[in-house]
Amino acid sequence: MHKVLMIIFWSLIAIGIAGCDLNQNSSIKTLAAKGPIKIAVSNTPLSAPFFIAEQQGYFKRNNLNIELVRLDGGVKCFNALLNKQVDLATASETVVMFNSFKQTNFSVLASFVESDNDLKLLSLVPQKYHQLNNLANVRVGIVKSSASEFFFDSLLIMYNKTQQPIERIYLRADQLIPALLNNEVDIISAWEPLSYLLTQQITSNTKVINSRGLYHLSFNLIELKQTTLSASEKLALLKAINDAIDYIHTHSDLAQVDISRILNIDPSQLHYSWNDYTFRLSLSNALFSNIQIQSQWAIDNQLVPTEKSVDFRQVIDRQLLEDFMNSEAGW
CATH class of the missing domain: 3.40.190.10 (Periplasmic binding protein-like II)
Structure with a gap:
């Protein structure tokens, strides 16, 4: 009788352990099925x-x-x-x-x-356009209807330059740096990592203004x-x-x-x-x-x-x- 009780006891423990394992893995199996x-x-x-x-x-x-x-x-x-x-x-x-x-x-x-520092205005001659000076007839490379264009327009409003005659040249993001290096534009409004990539080709400073916190x-x-x-x-x-x-x-x-x-x-x-x-x-x-x-x-x-x-x-x-x-x- 004692042996029978012991067998039943250890069987119940084994079932309990198996049940715990089953509960622990059931949600994972359900997830996998879903x-x-x-x-x-x-x-x-x-x-x-x-x-x-x-x-x-x-x-x-x-x-x-x-x-x-x-x-x-x-x-x-x-x-x-x-x-x-x-x-x-x-x-x-x-x-x-x-x-x-x-x-x-x-x-x-x-x-x-x-x-607050992802977008930047970049130029090969940033000192010329410092604080958005000398923008008359400047060629600006922009990604149309994007944060690039919104950022540039916000700066024009902030610096009271909205009446300046500016030529907007709409480009894809991957065209901005080549256009700047090939003198097809004077400034680009670009997001990272384009600023970093430009520093790998031009060792001098290229930032027109300190734009941290502006967007x-x-x-x-x-x-x-x-x-x-x-x-x-x-x-x-x-x-x-x-x-x-x-x-x-x-x-x-x-x-x-x-x-x-x-x-x-x-x-x-x-x-x-x-x-x-x-x-x-x-x-x-x-x-x-x-x-x-x-x-x-x-x-x-x-x-x-x-x-x-x-x-x-x-x-x-x-x-x-x-x-x-x-x-x-x-x-």
Whole structure:
């Protein structure tokens, strides 16, 4: 009888252990059956939190099956979302603003990085145009209907130069530096890493003005309002991104090594602009104001339908981030 009881006792323990193992792995098996959550991310250091989250295993630790779909630029990422090729996308506030005039079927869930020194005016003879002097008949290379053009127009307003006769030469981003070096333009309005790439060819200073703080770029996490993702999955994603941001803050040098390897860029290029990035999860009033200002610029320059009014509060969803912040604070 004693032997029978002992056999039953150890059998129950074995069943209990097996049950624990089953419970521990069941959610992972369910995730695998469901398939990965696809996120379109731009091939830029601005997307560092996503690359670090994947590299350091933060997605898996938060029980997420994530596939990063790497594309060149926020416009392509946003289009992949609209075409339902991905579940989420990352893009700048400028992309958000332009697309808000076309549809409001998407939501900005959070900003994850900001930079106040990403765009610059560059010239081979910057001293000639210091403080935006001598702009009459100057040839300026610009990427049309982009942050490049908005930044340049903002500077003209700030320095009271809007009446200057200026020749705008619209180019693709990859054409800006060649046009400057070939004397096809006198100034370019460019974002990183173009300033860094120019320093590799021209050793002298090329910056026309100190533009730090004059324009705030943000990259944002965006979803379609009709999504199959649950609130718990999105909260887990914010947790994984926040974990990656903490890693970036505490292991900056290691994070830079990882990002330069993942993006296959020279470490010196990454270091050139790394300190300009502020990685954090937010949805500040500054983002809303920035989108409003850019929208008025787009309307004034007839880049969007002038008869259409957009309430940008329709595309900014603060609830998810507030829920995440409350849960992190233990409320």
